[in-house]
Amino acid sequence: MDYFLELFLGGLTRGSIYALIALGYTMVYGIIELINFAHGEIYMIGAFTALIAASVLAIMGFGPVPILFLAMLLAILYSCAYGYTLEKIAYKPLRHSNRLAPLISAIGMSIFFQNYVLLAQTSDFLPFPSLLPEVPFLEPYAYIIRSSEIFIILTTLVVMVLLSLLIRFTRIGKAMRATAQDRTMAMLLGVDVNRVISVTFVIGSAMAAIGGVLIASHIGQINFYIGFIAGIKAFTAAVLGGIGSIPGAVLGSLVLGWTESFATGYISSDYEDVFAFGFLVLILIFRPAGLLGKTAAQKV
Amino acid sequence: MTMRKLFTLDEIKKSLLVALWFMVLTFPILAVRVNPIYKVVEWRWHNLLMVGIGAFLLSFPWRYFQGHGKPPEKSAAAENQALKNSKILLWRRHPWVRLCAVVLATGLVLSFPFLFSSYQVNIMTTALIYVVLGLGLNIVVGLAGLLDLGYVAFYAVGAYSYALLHLHFGLSFWLCLPIGAGLAALFGILLGFPVLRLRGDYLAIVTLGFGEIIRLVLENWNEFSQGPSGISNIPRPGLPGIEMSLNASSIFLYFLMIALTLFTILVVSRLRDSRIGRAWLALREDEIACQAMGIDKTRTKLTAFALGATWAGMGGVMFAAKTTFINPASFTFLESAIILSIVVLGGMGSMLGVILSAFILILVPEYLRAFSEYRMLIFGAVLVIMMVFRPQGLISNVRHRYRFEGLKTPPEELG
Amino acid sequence: MTALLSTTHLTMDFGGLRAVDEVNLEVRQQEIVALIGPNGAGKTTLFNCITGLYRPTSGDIFVQAPGAAPKRINGLKPNQVTALGLARTFQNIRLFPHMTVLENVMIGRHCRTTSNILGAVLKDRHTRREEQETVAFSYRLLEKVHLDRYVNELARNLPYGAQRRLEIARALATEPFLLLLDEPAAGMNPLETRELDDLITRIRNEMGIAILLIEHDMKLVMNISDRIFVMEYGKEIAVGTPLEIRSNPRVIEAYLGADSHA
Numbered sequence: 008m009d010y011f012l013e014l015f016l017g018g019l020t021r022g023s024i025y026a027l028i029a030l031g032y033t034m035v036y037g038i039i040e041l042i043n044f045a046h047g048e049i050y051m052i053g054a055f056t057a058l059i060a061a062s063v064l065a066i067m068g069f070g071p072v073p074i075l076f077l078a079m080l081l082a083i084l085y086s087c088a089y090g091y092t093l094e095k096i097a098y099k100p101l102r103h104s105n106r107l108a109p110l111i112s113a114i115g116m117s118i119f120f121q122n123y124v125l126l127a128q129t130s131d132f133l134p135f136p137s138l139l140p141e142v143p144f145l146e147p148y149a150y151i152i153r154s155s156e157i158f159i160i161l162t163t164l165v166v167m168v169l170l171s172l173l174i175r176f177t178r179i180g181k182a183m184r185a186t187a188q189d190r191t192m193a194m195l196l197g198v199d200v201n202r203v204i205s206v207t208f209v210i211g212s213a214m215a216a217i218g219g220v221l222i223a224s225h226i227g228q229i230n231f232y233i234g235f236i237a238g239i240k241a242f243t244a245a246v247l248g249g250i251g252s253i254p255g256a257v258l259g260s261l262v263l264g265w266t267e268s269f270a271t272g273y274i275s276s277d278y279e280d281v282f283a284f285g286f287l288v289l290i291l292i293f294r295p296a297g298l299l300g301k302t303a304a305q306k307v
Numbered sequence: 308m309t310m311r312k313l314f315t316l317d318e319i320k321k322s323l324l325v326a327l328w329f330m331v332l333t334f335p336i337l338a339v340r341v342n343p344i345y346k347v348v349e350w351r352w353h354n355l356l357m358v359g360i361g362a363f364l365l366s367f368p369w370r371y372f373q374g375h376g377k378p379p380e381k382s383a384a385a386e387n388q389a390l391k392n393s394k395i396l397l398w399r400r401h402p403w404v405r406l407c408a409v410v411l412a413t414g415l416v417l418s419f420p421f422l423f424s425s426y427q428v429n430i431m432t433t434a435l436i437y438v439v440l441g442l443g444l445n446i447v448v449g450l451a452g453l454l455d456l457g458y459v460a461f462y463a464v465g466a467y468s469y470a471l472l473h474l475h476f477g478l479s480f481w482l483c484l485p486i487g488a489g490l491a492a493l494f495g496i497l498l499g500f501p502v503l504r505l506r507g508d509y510l511a512i513v514t515l516g517f518g519e520i521i522r523l524v525l526e527n528w529n530e531f532s533q534g535p536s537g538i539s540n541i542p543r544p545g546l547p548g549i550e551m552s553l554n555a556s557s558i559f560l561y562f563l564m565i566a567l568t569l570f571t572i573l574v575v576s577r578l579r580d581s582r583i584g585r586a587w588l589a590l591r592e593d594e595i596a597c598q599a600m601g602i603d604k605t606r607t608k609l610t611a612f613a614l615g616a617t618w619a620g621m622g623g624v625m626f627a628a629k630t631t632f633i634n635p636a637s638f639t640f641l642e643s644a645i646i647l648s649i650v651v652l653g654g655m656g657s658m659l660g661v662i663l664s665a666f667i668l669i670l671v672p673e674y675l676r677a678f679s680e681y682r683m684l685i686f687g688a689v690l691v692i693m694m695v696f697r698p699q700g701l702i703s704n705v706r707h708r709y710r711f712e713g714l715k716t717p718p719e720e721l722g
Numbered sequence: 723m724t725a726l727l728s729t730t731h732l733t734m735d736f737g738g739l740r741a742v743d744e745v746n747l748e749v750r751q752q753e754i755v756a757l758i759g760p761n762g763a764g765k766t767t768l769f770n771c772i773t774g775l776y777r778p779t780s781g782d783i784f785v786q787a788p789g790a791a792p793k794r795i796n797g798l799k800p801n802q803v804t805a806l807g808l809a810r811t812f813q814n815i816r817l818f819p820h821m822t823v824l825e826n827v828m829i830g831r832h833c834r835t836t837s838n839i840l841g842a843v844l845k846d847r848h849t850r851r852e853e854q855e856t857v858a859f860s861y862r863l864l865e866k867v868h869l870d871r872y873v874n875e876l877a878r879n880l881p882y883g884a885q886r887r888l889e890i891a892r893a894l895a896t897e898p899f900l901l902l903l904d905e906p907a908a909g910m911n912p913l914e915t916r917e918l919d920d921l922i923t924r925i926r927n928e929m930g931i932a933i934l935l936i937e938h939d940m941k942l943v944m945n946i947s948d949r950i951f952v953m954e955y956g957k958e959i960a961v962g963t964p965l966e967i968r969s970n971p972r973v974i975e976a977y978l979g980a981d982s983h984a
Contacts, residue, residue: 041508042508042511042512052336055335055336056335056336058341059335059336059339059341060335062341062346062348063339063341063348065346066341066346066347066348081335085332085335088331088332089332092328092332096691096695097691097694097695100373100695101694101695104694104698106507106508107452107454107507107508107511108694108698109694110454110507110508110511111454111647111651111690111694112690112691112694112695114456114644114647114687114690115686115687115688115689115690115691115694116687116691117687118641118644118683118684118686118687118690119684119687119688119691120687121683121687122681122683122684122687123336123684124336126680126681126684127333127336127337127340127354128336128340129340235640239512239515239516239519242512243516246509246512277527278523278527280519280523281520281523281524281527284516284517284519284520284523285516285520287512287513287516288502288513288516288517288520291502291505291509291512291513292501292502292505292513295505295506295509573843574843577842577843577845578839578842578843581837581841581842581849581853582831582832582835582837582842582852582853582856583837583838583839583842584842585821585825585828585829585832586829586832588818588820588821588825589818589821589829592818592819592820592821593816593817593818595775595800595812595816596812596816596817596818597818597829598774598775598799598800598801598804599773599775599800599801599804599809599810599812599816600801600804600809600829600830600832600833600892600893600896601801601804601805601809601830601832601833601834601896602801602829602832602833603799603801604799604801610839614839709824709857709861709873709874
């Protein structure tokens with residue numbers, strides 16, 4: 008039972024991280040129907056920024072709490088800046104071209120970012136400092152859940168709540184929903200669509216950065232390639248839930264997290280990534296609309 | 308925006324802002340390097356300076372071509388006209404030029420291995436493998452418009468077919484070449500059957516997932532593939548009864564690759580101008596209209612997919628024979644991305660363009676050693692820049708033109 | 723005269739919306755039938771059901787090729803429907819823009835030709851002959867729609883009216899016995915419309931092909947149709963000759979309105 012619980016909570020943690028990334032995919036897709044292939048790289052850049060910031064701050068003699076906050080803040084700011092720039096360079100000029108062009112451009116950006124970090128930093132795994140504090144009362148249960156896992160789950164929960172409030176009640180949230188429904192109509196009604204798209208990228212990037220810092224701190228090491236795998240998995244989660252649907256992304260992430268956790272726990276850990284990719288292939292073949300997605304009739 | 312307007316104070320101010328933005332953006336990753344073990348920070352201010360200057364200079368052409376390069380609907384016709392009249396194309400049609408080019412190319416190709424060292428010959432063989440892979444993927448992406456991000460999977464199938472069939476059954480290269488091609492085609496059909504009804508971008512992701520699955524299986528299934536350590540001692544192709552030195556065998560392989568390349572060019576160009584090739588193009592242009600015109604969508608896509616895979620399989624067998632050692636690390640997603648870059652840079656659907664870009668993308672990093680570190684970085688940038696500024700590639704695809712005897716009215720060219 | 727196409731109680735739902743409601747439509751040999759009705763009446767949806775792009779919710783569609791047994795075509799794929807002998811054009815022109823005019827028509831020959839991959843690679847005698855025949859056949863069709871001047875031009879470079887004619891030529895290349903035209907005169911000037919009027923009549927008279935067309939240009943409809951079907955809100959509200967439709971009070975009220983004096 009303890010083992011089951013451990014896997015369950017481990018899956019929940021994974022799922023939370025996937026959710027933070029998957030939301031970026033699903034929001035961008037919802038608005039401009041683009042698979043932002045470079046989204047995983049934004050997450051990776053967030054983690055690297057946090058690592059660099061934390062290391063520099065530690066050498067300067069800051070305490071653990073300010074390091075956590077400053078590193079997180081910088082990671083978010085930088086990821087947002089990268090996400091914003093990415094959209095302006097690689098996607099905005101292609102707004103009116105055929106479907107494949109932005110996708111190829113996105114793949115190009117993904118490769119570019121990976122190698123940018125590889126060349127500027129290193130190809131080795133870097134140890135990532137444990138930024139998240141230990142909670143003493145959890146110690147007796149450490150074999151089931153680590154305190155960093157609690158942090159991840161709680162942070163994700165808070166982010167989700169904030170996001171849904173933002174989308175439901177703010178002006179920009181309404182503009183985002185309107186743009187997702189019908190971009191042309193939203194534009195005619197005076198919504199600044201370019202701004203909405205930028206904001207969507209920025210919000211998605213911020214969440215990816217939070218996810219990046221949390222998971223790096225939890226696992227304890229990063230390299231330039233973490234974004235690619237995490238990105239594909241989060242995308243799988245978004246598709247599983249029904250791409251474009253925000254609750255779908257969260258649900259899909261949790262299902263994927265649990266599947267991976269239980270499959271590696273009870274079957275074999277060699278094929279961890281195969282499970283995820285296999286899952287992706289199967290979903291797309293049998294239920295391309297996802298769990299909560301709607302199948303739209305094609306207009307002829 | 309004209310050239311003169313490009314250097315007004317306003318424009319310079321804009322570029323300065325861009326430079327500043329990129330300096331801020333790249334600051335932590337480019338300028339700071341932390342050694343977490345010794346707890347020292349290395350500041351690399353010169354990197355930042357370079358980014359600043361680079362961004363400042365590049366922002367001018369970026370804005371200039373964005374204002375200019377995008378052809379709106381109206382100038383599309385004019386552009387097409389200009390293309391038709393472009394000197395290169397006129398030259399290409401001239402019979403003497405053609406003859407000279409053919410003679411020159413043949414001479415170069417035949418004498419190459421005897422003029423240069425075997426190191427050069429090996430590089431050229433590699434480049435030719437990529438030409439074949441590029442032409443194969445061009446069927447799928449360029450002609451049929453199916454974005455396949457897992458092309459490397461079929462390449463791996465070919466390479467491992469040869470390696471494993473030789474290891475276990477001692478089959479020769481000559482037998483394995485068609486078997487490898489056939490197995491890759493079979494994999495193409497098996498994968499294609501369920502996924503080809505998916506929309507374009509979903510198809511891209513599924514093929515990517517499939518490519519990764521193949522690689523991960525090869526990496527983890529030790530009993531089958533010998534895992535990450537790979538398979539070594541794969542024989543180079545030979546001729547029965549003839550002992551070849553290492554040098555001779557690499558020359559032999561080079562000519563074999565030339566033959567395969569020519570074969571590929573012949574087959575692909577004939578297919579392109581055939582009933583099947585037209586159906587692929589139509590499918591790329593408009594799926595619904597294509598079906599309404601009586602073309603079986605699934606079947607047409609499947610043939611493109613399987614044919615593309617066939618060439619990847621042959622390329623894989625060649626690759627295994629050339630390197631005599633393979634392991635899963637040769638078949639990562641980046642390999643697919645390189646081949647895709649070749650197709651995109653060359654101009655989707657254009658064969659000459661694909662051949663040209665394969666040589667550029669493979670040979671330039673080989674010869675400019677200083678460059679090779681930046682190879683993938685440049686590939687990434689090439690994909691983006693091509694999509695933004697020249698989605699049609701280096702050489703646009705020119706359609707076959709038909710001549711008619713005794714036309715009532717002579718064909719008219721629209722401007 | 724036999725019915726080439728007949729639908730019985732054909733119904734198509736989108737979620738809660740009934741776009742086509744129990745429609746019984748019939749097109750007989752050599753007939754020109756017009757399908758009219760206000761925007762959103764379900765005309766194009768009906769076309770999409772017939773040509774296999776949509777699978778109807780209920781009801782049947784029967785097709786009877788001249789001299790063949792009737793065949794129920796519900797659920798057939800669009801290419802199978804075309805292979806049977808129904809061809810169509812689209813309301814918002816769907817040509818293959820980056821292929822030449824001739825190639826566009828040659829695509830229509832696809833389902834009537836048989837060359838395979840091996841043939842294409844080897845260029846055997848059968849393939850070569852078939853290719854020549856395809857080119858010649860397509861060229862003759864282009865002459866018929868007066869587009870032969872533009873054979874090697876890219877389809878996207880054609881003027882609007884010529885694009886509509888090219889779409890018709892492409893559909894004819896599939897050798898249909900029934901041609902479905904979705905608003906062929908949309909966006910045409912009066913001169914082009916007159917030419918179209920002539921073209922449609924010629925297709926029927928010279929090639930013996932029946933035509934079902936959706937059209938808003940009442941003058942064209944009244945000119946060429948043998949019979950007219952009127953739809954409103956997915957339902958069929960009237961059917962008859964142009965004369966009958968012109969004086970049908972229900973139609974005047976529902977649709978023609980002020981136009982009825984035209």
